[in-house]
Amino acid sequence: MPVNAKTSTTSFGTKLVHAESVDENHFGALSTPIYQVSTFHQFSFDEPGRFDYSRSGNPTREALEDAIAKLEGGYAGFAFSSGMAAISSVLCLLSAGDHILLSADIYGGTYRAVTRLFPRFGIKAEFVDTTNVNAVESAILPETRMVFLETPSNPQMNITDIKAVSEVAKRHGIITVVDNTFMTPYLQQPLQLGADVVVHSATKYIGGHSDVVGGLVVAATAELADEIKFIQNAFGAILGPQDSWLMLRGLKTLKVRMDQHQKTAHSLALWLKNRPEVKHVYYPGLPEHPGHELALQQATGFGGIISFVLHDIDQVKNFVNNIKIPALAVSLGAVESILTYPARMSHASIPEDKRIQMGVTDTLLRLSVGLEDEEDLLNDLEQALTSAVLSTPL
Numbered sequence: 498m499p500v501n502a503k504t505s506t507t508s509f510g511t512k513l514v515h516a517e518s519v520d521e522n523h524f525g526a527l528s529t530p531i532y533q534v535s536t537f538h539q540f541s542f543d544e545p546g547r548f549d550y551s552r553s554g555n556p557t558r559e560a561l562e563d564a565i566a567k568l569e570g571g572y573a574g575f576a577f578s579s580g581m582a583a584i585s586s587v588l589c590l591l592s593a594g595d596h597i598l599l600s601a602d603i604y605g606g607t608y609r610a611v612t613r614l615f616p617r618f619g620i621k622a623e624f625v626d627t628t629n630v631n632a633v634e635s636a637i638l639p640e641t642r643m644v645f646l647e648t649p650s651n652p653q654m655n656i657t658d659i660k661a662v663s664e665v666a667k668r669h670g671i672i673t674v675v676d677n678t679f680m681t682p683y684l685q686q687p688l689q690l691g692a693d694v695v696v697h698s699a700t701k702y703i704g705g706h707s708d709v710v711g712g713l714v715v716a717a718t719a720e721l722a723d724e725i726k727f728i729q730n731a732f733g734a735i736l737g738p739q740d741s742w743l744m745l746r747g748l749k750t751l752k753v754r755m756d757q758h759q760k761t762a763h764s765l766a767l768w769l770k771n772r773p774e775v776k777h778v779y780y781p782g783l784p785e786h787p788g789h790e791l792a793l794q795q796a797t798g799f800g801g802i803i804s805f806v807l808h809d810i811d812q813v814k815n816f817v818n819n820i821k822i823p824a825l826a827v828s829l830g831a832v833e834s835i836l837t838y839p840a841r842m843s844h845a846s847i848p849e850d851k852r853i854q855m856g857v858t859d860t861l862l863r864l865s866v867g868l869e870d871e872e873d874l875l876n877d878l879e880q881a882l883t884s885a886v887l888s889t890p891l
């Protein structure tokens with residue numbers, strides 16, 4: 498459904514709270530009811546009703562799809578059963594013989610899909626350092642149809658210039674897709690920078706509470722929206738009504754959560770970089786981060802994810818064994834802080850040499866900063882770092 502731009506002049510926090518339309522057909526309910534239904538009775542032989550079958554369309558899912566389209570400033574939105582279902586469905590825009598360029602340090606699941614699944618259908622993937630616009634342009638082949646960016650990337654938080662890459666891609670008749678999971682539309686709106694499609698793992702910040710898996714797609718144009726709508730219905734990897742409702746609920750508090758996540762993350766990044774136990778900190782908010790200036794230009798914040806490197810693997814092990822507040826888990830963007838060991842978790846599906854080349858070494862940790870009090874997180878990091886080094890002196 499095309500969305501109306503009624504709320505486009507209001508500020509983002511207001512837009513977030515009111516992105517979900519209040520519908521007279523739902524008695525003005527401020528929260529869209531969960532339409533737990535698979536099929537819809539057709540009242541007229543000649544005229545089909547607005548919904549017929551929940552794979553093709555469901556009122557609760559549609560409320561979420563319209564909301565994300567408004568927030569990203571796109572033509573239409575689509576909700577899928579996971580971030581990977583969203584990404585794989587977008588990759589279905591390609592055909593046999595097509596070539597796709599992706600950011601070199603792309604999410605592990607995207608890497609797996611484009612290196613092991615889509616090649617079966619004759620789609621070739623190539624990885625390029627997308628932080629270098631010239632490298633992107635040089636890698637374009639006559640059969641290149643899509644550039645797929647993730648910025649900030651994971652876990653090194655590399656920043657790609659969305660506007661510059663989209664311009665190059667457009668010149669060559671190629672579409673640009675941006676995985677906006679780490680930033681959310683609150684901090685970065687790729688379509689406004691020239692991208693054609695935005696994808697999200699809504700499992701992360703949009704859901705925000707470690708209780709639902711889902712993916713979202715927003716298309717910039719009616720033409721792309723038609724194709725994605727066709728794929729969503731044909732492939733069928735849709736988000737269910739209960740999970741759509743949880744995503745709508747998560748969206749309403751996105752701004753306050755993100756504000757707090759990144760405030761604490763910024764403080765912790767500054768603190769970590771001065772600790773002798775820490776060899777390096779990757780956070781785009783740090784002025785020495787290579788993408789800092791670009792992040793300031795194309796986003797309105799630096800997000801809540803920090804990666805950092807310790808000196809050796811024993812220290813990593815001791816640190817992980819001693820840390821108390823963050824959950825040791827995959828995923829990110831939740832109210833709880835989550836500590837990930839990418840080498841064995843999020844990036845485990847990437848061959849070791851390739852993984853190390855991406856900077857995902859055995860001494861790298863990633864922290865998704867939650868909503869706990871900063872002081873408590875800082876004290877916890879301090880005791881875990883101290884005990885990590887006590888067990889294995891520097």
Ligand SMILES: *Cc1c(COP(=O)(O)O)cnc(C)c1O
Pocket residue numbers: 579580581582604606647651676678679697698699700701710711712828
């Ligand atoms: C988690 C994640 C995905 C995959 O999403 P799922 O919901 O787990 O399928 C894709 N991209 C990024 C950047 C992610 O963090």
